[in-house]
Amino acid sequence: MAVAFHARAEEAAIIQVDPQTQARVTLSPNRIVIRFLLSGKTQTLNIKPTDADGGYRLATDDFNFDGHQDVAIVDSYDGVTEGYQIFLFDPAGQRFVPLEVKQSGSCAGLSSVTVDPKSRTLFSACRGAGWNLDAYRYAADGGIYLYQSTEDAGIDSNPALERLFGVKQGDTPIGRLLTYDDRGRVIARVLAHRDSLAIVHGSAQVIAPHLPMYDKPGHGTSGRHLVRGDHVDVEDVSADLHWARVTYRNATKGSIEGWVNISGLSPR
Structure with a gap:
């Protein structure tokens, strides 16, 4: 459920928080007022719309997966991306709290x-x-x-x-x-x-006659290596873009993972 709001106007909506709880939500430029219909308790939430004209809309969903409907103030700060200010329903306190x-x-x-x-x-x-x-x-x-x-x-x-x-x-x-x-x-x-x-995953073939595998990019000694013609999956690259973390799958020995120099690889 979403309610449109325009500056200099007030909008109100009834939301079903859970089977036992209904609330009337009134939207104003810098706050929303929530009145729980059964208890009569009222809560005011201060908000900060980021839209240039102060407009926003109200959205409801179960944002924390606890079976209760929560509320969110939604507005666009760049004309494309929508910012969310989410308030979660606290059933014990019968109120909404900022996420x-x-x-x-x-x-x-x-x-x-x-x-x-x-x-x-x-x-x-x-x-x-x-x-x-x-x-x-x-x-x-x-x-x-x-x-x-x-x-x-x-x-x-x-x-x-x-x-x-x-x-x-x-x-x-x-x-x-x-x-x-x-x-x-x-x-x-x-x-x-x-x-x-x-x-x-990148897919590569070893082109170096003998390509050492390391536990970290170019670090320490290595007792493992790949040979020309081996096929590997590329899982990650180092910050300097000189090393690739690869996985070599052997039918008898299983998967072997390590870091190799990218210069020893070519696309498959």
Whole structure:
């Protein structure tokens, strides 16, 4: 449900928070007033629209997957991306409380939000040079945390890597996808499309007669190596774009993963 609001006017709507709770929401330029119909309790939420003319709309959804409808103030700060100020319903206190996002990803906070109940994930999208997407989930204590986000991997500015990943003009940019735990620690790194978080693998063939594999980019000694003609999947690239994390799948020995020099690879 969404209610349009225009500056210098008031709009009101009735929302069904849960089977036992209805509320009348009245929208004003810098606040919304919520009156719970059964108890008569009234709550005022101060808001800060970012639209130049102060306009916004009201959206409702179960933003924290607890079975109650929450509310969000939605406005556009650049004419394309919609900023979200979300207020979660607290059934114990019979009130709405602001959803606080402490760690932001590619987007500055929550914007153009979509809700995925199946994975219990909020997706936040914003427009830059292209579209970027972040994923948020909830920890056991009920707090929201950044679950996945992308950063620039340098692939789109490196012709050799573009060939390795089959990037063509107009393709969705490829970034490094970082997955976090609820303490903000990075627990996985792969490559993915920045507008969908879909994982991307490059496919390469070894062209060097003997290509050492390292545990880190060019670090330490290596007792493993690949040989000319081996086929590998490229999972990540180093910050200096000289090394690739690859996986070699052997029918008898299983999968072997390590870092190799990109100069020893060519596209398949």
